[in-house]
Amino acid sequence: MVLVKASLSRLLGGSIDYAGLFPPASLDMPGAISGYRDAVESAEWLVDLFVCPAGRAREAQDEALKLLGDDYDPSAPVLHLAAIGKPAEAADVGQSLAEDFAALKSADKVEVEAFEVRLPRNEGSIRSLKKQAEKSGYDLQTFVEFGWEEGFSEAMEMAANTWEEVGFKARTGGVTADLFPSPEQLAEFIVTAVSLEVPYKFTAGLHEPLRHFDAELGINRFGFLNVLAASCLAESNALGRKRVQEILESEDASQFEFSDEGLVAFGCQVDACTLHGASGFGSCSIEEPLEGLERLGLL
Secondary structure, three states: OOOOHHHHHHOOOOOOOEEEOOOOOOOOHHHHHHHHHHHHOOOOOOEEEEEEEEEHHHHHHHHHHHHHHHOOOOOOOOOOEEEOOOOOOOOHHHHHHHHHHHHHHOOOOOEEEEEEEEOOOOOOHHHHHHHHHHOOOOOOOOEEEEEOOOHHHHHHHHHHHOOOEEEEEEEEEOOHHHHHOOOOHHHHHHHHHHHOEEEEEOOOOOOOOOEEOOOOEEOOOEEHHHHHHHHHHHHHHHHOHHHHHHHOOOOOOHHEEOOOOOOOEOOOEEEEHHHHOOOOOOEOOHHHHHHHHHHHHOO
C-alpha cells in the first residue's frame, strides 16, 4: 500500500488521464487498453480516465470487452473515457462535432465523462459545442483548447461568457520544442482560468514532478508538481501571473512542503481539506510520474 501525505493525495488524486494511444507512447489499442488496466491496478489513487479519440470509442470498447472476458459486468461501463474530438475548422465545426458525438453514441458500454477539442476562437464554435454536448445526454465536462497564439486569454473569456459550463485545456509540451508554451503563457492561462472560475486541465509533456531541462529538445520541461501546485495556490491565495510563473519555473523540491495538514510553498499555504485546483493532466506514462515522486521521497 502506497502511503501518501494527505495534501499530496488531494493534489494528485485522480489527476492523470491515461493517454497511451498518443505520442510519445503511441500504443496500439490493445496495448493502450492493457496499459490503462495495469495503471489502474498499480496506482488507482492516481489514475482517472482513459483518453481516446471520439472516433475510436467503439474500438476501445470492443478491446476492453476482450480483455475483461468472463469478468465483464453488464451493469457497469467497461471504460470511463475522456474523448478527444477532431480539431475543427471554422467552416465545419458543427458537422465535425456532430460526427464526434455520433461516434461516441456507437460505444454504448463506455461512460464518457469528458470531451476535449481544439476549436476556432469564435462564439459560433462554442455554441456548437454547447448544442452537441447538451444533445448527447452525457453528464460530461467539456475542455476547449485554443492554442498559444496571441489573444488566447481573451478567447477564454469569450468562451466562458458564451457558455458558463465550458472548461479549458492547456498543452504543456509535446514531441517537439515548438509545442511548449513559455512560463509566462502558462501562468497567464492558469490565472485566467482561475479568475473565470471554470474547470481546466493540462496535457502533454508532464512526465516528471519538477521543471527540468530536456537536452534532446533543448528546452525546459514543466513539472506536474509545479503546474498543479501553481493552480491550487493561485486559486486559494489569489496569486497573480508573476507569482504563478515563479512556481512554474522552480526546480527546487524543497519549495514544496507536503504534510497531512496541507501544502506550504513559496510563502503560501493551503489546508489539505480545502486543497483544490486544476482537473489534472493527460499522460501516456504512469510509471514515470510515480518514479519521479519516489526519487523525491514523496512516496
